[in-house]
Amino acid sequence: MSLPETYPQLLRRRARENPGAIYLERVEGGQITYGDFYQQSLVWADALERVGVAANEQLAAMVPPGIDAALLFAGCGWRRARFTALNTAYRGDMLRHTLATAQPGVMVIASRYLPQLEGLDLADIGLHALVVLDEDQPALRPGLAILGRGQFLAGAVARELDPPRPWDVASVIYTSGTTGPSKGVLVYWAQLHATAADATCDELTTADCWFAPLPMFHVSGQSSLYKSALAGCRMVVREVLSITDFFADIARFKVTGTVLLESMIGMITKQVEQGLVKPPSLRYLVLVPVPPGIDAFKALLGVRISTMYNMTEISGPLSSNGFNVDDSLARSCGRLRQGYQARVVDEYDYPLGPGQVGELVLRADSPWVMTGGYLNNPAATVAAWRNGWFHTGDLFRYDEAGRYYFVDRLKDSVRRRGENISSAEVENDINAHPAVAQCAVVAARNDQGDEEVKAFIVPRQGANPDPAEIIQFLRARLPHFMVPRYLEFIADLPRTPSQKIQKHLLRELGNSEKTWDRERAGIVIKREAP
Numbered sequence: 001m002s003l004p005e006t007y008p009q010l011l012r013r014r015a016r017e018n019p020g021a022i023y024l025e026r027v028e029g030g031q032i033t034y035g036d037f038y039q040q041s042l043v044w045a046d047a048l049e050r051v052g053v054a055a056n057e058q059l060a061a062m063v064p065p066g067i068d069a070a071l072l073f074a075g076c077g078w079r080r081a082r083f084t085a086l087n088t089a090y091r092g093d094m095l096r097h098t099l100a101t102a103q104p105g106v107m108v109i110a111s112r113y114l115p116q117l118e119g120l121d122l123a124d125i126g127l128h129a130l131v132v133l134d135e136d137q138p139a140l141r142p143g144l145a146i147l148g149r150g151q152f153l154a155g156a157v158a159r160e161l162d163p164p165r166p167w168d169v170a171s172v173i174y175t176s177g178t179t180g181p182s183k184g185v186l187v188y189w190a191q192l193h194a195t196a197a198d199a200t201c202d203e204l205t206t207a208d209c210w211f212a213p214l215p216m217f218h219v220s221g222q223s224s225l226y227k228s229a230l231a232g233c234r235m236v237v238r239e240v241l242s243i244t245d246f247f248a249d250i251a252r253f254k255v256t257g258t259v260l261l262e263s264m265i266g267m268i269t270k271q272v273e274q275g276l277v278k279p280p281s282l283r284y285l286v287l288v289p290v291p292p293g294i295d296a297f298k299a300l301l302g303v304r305i306s307t308m309y310n311m312t313e314i315s316g317p318l319s320s321n322g323f324n325v326d327d328s329l330a331r332s333c334g335r336l337r338q339g340y341q342a343r344v345v346d347e348y349d350y351p352l353g354p355g356q357v358g359e360l361v362l363r364a365d366s367p368w369v370m371t372g373g374y375l376n377n378p379a380a381t382v383a384a385w386r387n388g389w390f391h392t393g394d395l396f397r398y399d400e401a402g403r404y405y406f407v408d409r410l411k412d413s414v415r416r417r418g419e420n421i422s423s424a425e426v427e428n429d430i431n432a433h434p435a436v437a438q439c440a441v442v443a444a445r446n447d448q449g450d451e452e453v454k455a456f457i458v459p460r461q462g463a464n465p466d467p468a469e470i471i472q473f474l475r476a477r478l479p480h481f482m483v484p485r486y487l488e489f490i491a492d493l494p495r496t497p498s499q500k501i502q503k504h505l506l507r508e509l510g511n512s513e514k515t516w517d518r519e520r521a522g523i524v525i526k527r528e529a530p
Contacts, residue, residue: 004193007170008077008163010229011038018232021206024067027213027238027249032067034232037074042158044075050156051129051147053106055080058172058375060104060127061216062086062113064239068133069216070225072108073171077189078161083171084184085217089479091116094425097181098174099125101376111135166190167368172375173219175312175420182422184375185312187219190368194315195219196226198337199322200286200306204231204257209281211250211258213238219312220259240527243267250279257284261418265297266448272300284323289406292330309333309406313371313390317342317362318404332403333396339365342404344396349387357407360396361389414443414453419481421453423503426484429477430455435465440493442507444486444515454486454515456506458493465489467516471523480525487516 005013011034014023019035032040053059059081063069069085076083084102086095095116099107108131109117122130123143132138136148164170170192172184204210204227212224212235228235236253243264249255260268265287272278278301287294290307298305304323310316317340318333336342343351344358352358364370370390373381384391395407414421423441430439437460444454459465467487474483488511494502511517518525 004166004190004197006077006164006166006168006189007192007226007229008041008074008161010226011041011074012163014038014229014232018206021232022234023229024070025234025236025253026066027236027253028066030067034229037067037071039158040071041074042078042161043153043156044071045078045161046159047153047156048075048079048081048106051106051131051145051152053079053081056082056169058082058084058102058104060084060086060099060102060107062088062090062107062109062116063133063216064088064110064112065213065215065221065237066239067237070237073216073222073225077164077170080164080168082169082186083216083222084174085171085215085221086174087217087479088113088215089481091479092119092477093428094182094479096120096125098184099127101181101184102172103376105129106131108133111138114138164189166193171222173217173222173312181425183377183380186372186375187222187312188368188372190366191315191370192219192223192226194339194364194366194369195223195310196230198308198316198319200257200284200319201227201230203284203323204228204233206232208233208256208284209254210235211238211253211255212236213241214259219310224259243271247271247276247279250282254281255279256281257286258282259286259288261288265291269297269300278302287325289333290320290325290330293327294325294330295327298326307332307334309404311392313384314362314392315364315369317364329403332405334404335402336404339369341365342398343389344398345389349389354398354400357395357397359410360392360394360404362392363389414441415451416453416481417450421482426453426455426474426478426482429474430457430470430484432477433465433470433473435460435463435470437461437463438493440501440503440506441484442503444507444511446485452485453482454488454511455484456488456490456493458490467518468521468523471518475525480527483518483525485518486511487518488512488514 014034015038021034023034023037025031073083103126106129111132111134129145131147131152133149136150138146138148166189169186170189171187174182174184210228214221285303286306305325306323307320307325308316309318320334341363343361346358393410398404426441437458439455439457441455443451446452494505
């Protein structure tokens with residue numbers, strides 16, 4: 001059995017095979033070839049060594065998508081360090097928690113995020129060096145070595161290095177907690193390879209161009225770099241996805257394939273119906289999940305569609321096995337990929353039959369293609385791998401043909417516009433408001449059927465909280481995507497005899513005339529700059 005090729009190994013091979021081929025292009029400007037990217041990744045690896053980044057150590061990063069972010073990822077790989085990209089919207093207690101659990105010695109950051117570090121004792125967290133990528137003379141901080149871009153790269157050279165092994169940890173990706181704070185998922189190089197090297201990758205060639213406006217703190221951003229390099233094709237990166245400029249970006253860069261979330265379909269369909277012409281280069285779409293009526297959408301755009309089921313801890317074990325999705329697969333995540341095993345089980349892990357709803361559990365035939373657990377969190381690791389199977393926390397059913405269908409989440413989280421949001425983390429900040437006695441955060445559907453964050457709030461005795469004021473309070477504490485859209489004040493929260501909040505009853509309430517909607521109140525919170 002041959003070992004999977006790690007990303008740095010792959011970069012070296014591509015650089016030798018076709019050094020002049022363009023690897024990455026930025027919508028905002030700039031491009032780099034496979035040959036130059038490989039050489040620069042070695043330079044960045046040397047620079048990381050000079051600032052004290054060691055093998056098996058977490059390197060914290062808060063950087064926007066782009067060539068620098070990709071070089072930092074590859075440089076970490078050559079050092080066998082763990083690329084720990086933090087959500088660039090994190091601030092306050094959430095940022096403090098992720099840094100405290102990651103315990104990085106070095107952090108690389110863009111200057112736009114420096115204000116989010118204010119109030120954090122970085123030395124106490126264990127940080128000894130901070131690299132500001134887009135400044136030459138950053139302001140000094142007591143007890144911390146601060147380097148600008150020039151200082152960081154000065155004297156660094158491209159030295160041939162041994163690549164990481166498939167069983168080395170490539171990155172630590174923080175995924176939102178469900179009953180507690182976010183957890184750092186240990187992602188192996190073999191796992192990223194398995195995620196990228198699905199049947200869709202088999203159809204891409206060196207003539208293709210993959211559009212990936214995806215952040216590096218998500219597994220989708222990292223695996224897209226891998227997928228493009230596996231195909232030897234060009235990849236276009238964008239700091240923030242713009243639906244308004246979506247077709248213009250595709251036409252400008254002659255994009256052939258990309259990934260879309262379900263919530264984007266309606267907006268793109270509307271643009272076509274209003275007369276905007278789809279660029280002829282676009283042929284492939286990966287769509288997660290697949291809604292009903294997908295045949296009409298395919299005909300409208302003249303594309304082929306693929307789908308898959310994935311989460312940070314796994315590697316796309318369910319898929320449509322290529323760009324062959326049609327209406328028969330609507331709402332399905334596809335079938336089991338070769339090399340994986342799946343069960344739908346009851347609460348005691350006993351298998352259920354076709355049509356029955358239970359938790360999806362998974363395992364793989366090959367080593368290192370699924371997470372080994374959570375950074376510095378053995379209890380969560382043991383719970384996730386109960387009885388030798390990884391427990392996804394998602395409710396599924398499957399049919400006689402072996403198609404798997406997502407039903408709901410066992411985990412107490414909300415998925416809003418591609419972001420997994422921990423209800424516990426939102427609740428912690430709402431409960432910090434002086435007029436709030438307690439609260440419960442759940443998912444609520446908007447008029448388009450997408451999930452939004454809703455908070456049921458029990459006011460403190462004698463308090464009469466203003467919903468708009470609570471939102472302003474939360475805007476200073478939470479990333480933009482976690483600020484609730486809906487608030488509803490309630491006398492008490494429904495509980496079980498053991499005093500656990502019955503969130504399923506709150507979800508069933510949905511929205512009503514009692515629900516306050518901040519967007520209808522004119523409070524629209526825009527995406528923060530990456």
